Amino acid sequence: MDYFPPALERLVEQFAKLPGVGRKSAQRLAFYLLNQPDQAAQEFADAIVQAKAGISCCPVCQNLTQGEGPCPICASPRRDRGLICVVADPKDVVAMERAREYQGVYHVLHGVISPMSHVGPDDLRVTQLTQRLADGQVREVIMATNPDTEGETTAMYLSRLVKPFGVKVTRLAYGIPVGSHLEFADEATLTRALEGRREM
């Protein structure tokens, strides 16, 4: 016998489906929503439906965008279309933009090559990238996938695919993070930081 009312049980189940949310947390979240004003719960429900309905991928860079047509970054006249930064995920675009340094455009792969998870190049937005290079307007492609095994593999694979188009292919620099302590840096990072040392 179930002791929660069925409608509450269904809400708990929905929350429990979310990644990293167990049954106990799901109960807590469901009870929280139940104790909110009707309007707050309605806003939550609306936000889900509207996000699903209103968001699609930019036909140029494959980043998430609202409505039809290119995303604001691809549409901006101030962006350098000769420079493409390849990232795995829309969140990485947000991280890059936060640095306020990059003036080029992006290409979002929506994942990385991962044989362990059965993700190959065909599951990523790879052909959309090579199509963008076909007209010869692009000078440089920056590989900005994560510095882990899968990110490296993906960057390596793409660089081989992209070089025949006659573009420069670069990779984000490795090194010690700004504001960190040497003593906490791992060996691999320190080795890379040494290798990449620059004259002052």
Added chain:
Amino acid sequence: MDYFPPALERLVEQFAKLPGVGRKSAQRLAFYLLNQPDQAAQEFADAIVQAKAGISCCPVCQNLTQGEGPCPICASPRRDRGLICVVADPKDVVAMERAREYQGVYHVLHGVISPMSHVGPDDLRVTQLTQRLADGQVREVIMATNPDTEGETTAMYLSRLVKPFGVKVTRLAYGIPVGSHLEFADEATLTRALEGRREM
């Protein structure tokens, strides 16, 4: 400048409002939903709306119930209406029912007296409890609030309020949890377990 599309940003904000969900987790949850089929997202939204609309408090025991009228426990002819178990929260009813031992009915306070959080008896379903005692049908009230300061305070306050109705007032037993190890029991629990020892 915000780099997420507005509809996605709103969904992230909604998730971030939930207790224990920070901005990073909220992003992760929003992206997860965005990657689900339309139907799954719609089911989530529906579950929120239906839980809010369909769930109310049982007019007798104040536990959460679906639809109008008394909850299934209050409506059950097999339950002993002379025995009321007072709990702080609907989740505590679920915990009690899971033990499959209790045959009486419940009263859900929806909180505990907590001067620190500005919660007094008037914020709880206390008058609804005394109203249930008025007709003299109730023999015993079991105080099953949590064994912490606030739960104790609440049990103490209610017991003084309830005794004038001529009902027996009891409190759940304290002691070492079944299946635990003595070495891990705290002093307060061990003291209570000693005080409450029974002849074998």
